[in-house]
Amino acid sequence: MAKPVSIEVWNPNGKYRVVSTKPMPGTRWINLLVEQDCRVEVCTQKKTILSIEDIIALIGDKCDGVIGQLTEEWGDALFSALSRAGGKAFGNMAVGYNNVDVDAATKHGVAVGNTPGVLTETTAELAASLSLAAARRIVEADEFMRAGLYDGWLPNLFVGNLLKGQTVGVIGAGRIGSAYARMMVEGFKMNLIYYDLYQATRLEKFITGYAEFLRANGEQPVKWKRAASMEEVLREADVISLHPVLDKTTYHLINKESLATMKKEAILVNCSRGPVIDEVALVEHLKHNPMFRVGLDVFEDEPYMKPGLADQKNAIIVPHIASASKWTREGMATLAALNVLGKIKGYPIWSDPNRVEPFLKEDASPPAACPSIVNAKALGLPVSKL
Numbered sequence: 001m002a003k004p005v006s007i008e009v010w011n012p013n014g015k016y017r018v019v020s021t022k023p024m025p026g027t028r029w030i031n032l033l034v035e036q037d038c039r040v041e042v043c044t045q046k047k048t049i050l051s052i053e054d055i056i057a058l059i060g061d062k063c064d065g066v067i068g069q070l071t072e073e074w075g076d077a078l079f080s081a082l083s084r085a086g087g088k089a090f091g092n093m094a095v096g097y098n099n100v101d102v103d104a105a106t107k108h109g110v111a112v113g114n115t116p117g118v119l120t121e122t123t124a125e126l127a128a129s130l131s132l133a134a135a136r137r138i139v140e141a142d143e144f145m146r147a148g149l150y151d152g153w154l155p156n157l158f159v160g161n162l163l164k165g166q167t168v169g170v171i172g173a174g175r176i177g178s179a180y181a182r183m184m185v186e187g188f189k190m191n192l193i194y195y196d197l198y199q200a201t202r203l204e205k206f207i208t209g210y211a212e213f214l215r216a217n218g219e220q221p222v223k224w225k226r227a228a229s230m231e232e233v234l235r236e237a238d239v240i241s242l243h244p245v246l247d248k249t250t251y252h253l254i255n256k257e258s259l260a261t262m263k264k265e266a267i268l269v270n271c272s273r274g275p276v277i278d279e280v281a282l283v284e285h286l287k288h289n290p291m292f293r294v295g296l297d298v299f300e301d302e303p304y305m306k307p308g309l310a311d312q313k314n315a316i317i318v319p320h321i322a323s324a325s326k327w328t329r330e331g332m333a334t335l336a337a338l339n340v341l342g343k344i345k346g347y348p349i350w351s352d353p354n355r356v357e358p359f360l361k362e363d364a365s366p367p368a369a370c371p372s373i374v375n376a377k378a379l380g381l382p383v384s385k386l
């Protein structure tokens, strides 16, 4: 028997019971649920990652929907518990849903929501920050200052890489990868090489237009290329940022062999999911190639790091904070709640999950639709005409 889990309750007499496995930023998401007759229960347990038993205890005997987190393994056990409790919706507070067994959810008739569109720029900005921090050795230099080691300007002190004119490589040029590419190309006048299963037409058009603008202003134009293979990106790029989804095709995409393909002084950034990189191979590569640098937001066995990673001066490591801007996190909470609410109320699915602004306007009621349900087709859910 699982121990009871501590909760905070809003609108105790609400008709629909919605559980959030974590307190989430802002209050709009709670207000929107309460206004629509939901009793909202938020788990306040002082434990970062809840166990499956904890979540089953939270679901209880009657639960209409759950808002959960990417740290939780949502598989058959949780979806059958939710379905037994009458639940029809699970909202993952994330765009990535590799923690969710979508087939199991579909089998139990549960809609799975995610939160695309609201974290694109925020995540791309962190990837850009890590790229810059690695190129200019900002963390090492900061540690040096704090250690009281600075005793005057020197010609060779913390010399790093100039990005202008170098090539940025993007693997996975979807929403976030494309936003990152634009930042690096437009902001630092880098050339782009990208690899994706699909053509990034809008990104290509943007860079072509920007190159024309630069040429017209007497500046060196930037260039872009869609690579035929990932290896081409690894061979040619000076800075490589990973932005694919995590699935069977991208697990350990970066391994011993692919690391060996990269330039000795390349920079590798990962703001996607940890298992896209074989972290043991990466630690070895960092040890043997001191001029190779990485910026990591995500890790293979979060919250842990593989032995030796934290000792490498050529690694910048931050704790999965790529989406951590206030606007984005509040927006993610709102979208996750509206996915659950929409399914409870029987609303149709929003037709373009990338165009989520109407759901985020503080001073307006959100559209009567679920912003993004990943198994909408499999469940045969109707699409909104709004």
Ligand SMILES: NC(=O)C1=CN([C@@H]2O[C@H](COP(=O)(O)OP(=O)(O)OC[C@H]3O[C@@H](n4cnc5c(N)ncnc54)[C@H](O)[C@@H]3O)[C@@H](O)[C@H]2O)C=CC1
Pocket: 095, 096, 097, 116, 117, 119, 123, 171, 172, 173, 174, 175, 176, 177, 195, 196, 197, 198, 243, 244, 245, 246, 249, 250, 271, 272, 273, 297, 298, 320, 321, 322, 323
């Ligand atoms: N570190 C963080 O806090 C965050 C991490 N993420 C991660 O970033 C991922 C991407 O997010 P979005 O850009 O919104 O998704 P997206 O679906 O727009 O882009 C993913 C791209 O990866 C491509 N792709 C899939 N398999 C591939 C392969 N084998 N090789 C090359 N490309 C491949 C897809 O074609 C697509 O263009 C999410 O799934 C999530 O895991 C997202 C937000 C924040």
Ligand SMILES: O=C(O)C(=O)CO
Pocket: 070, 093, 094, 095, 096, 097, 119, 320, 321, 322, 323, 324
């Ligand atoms: O949305 C996601 O996929 C995240 O990783 C949140 O930071």
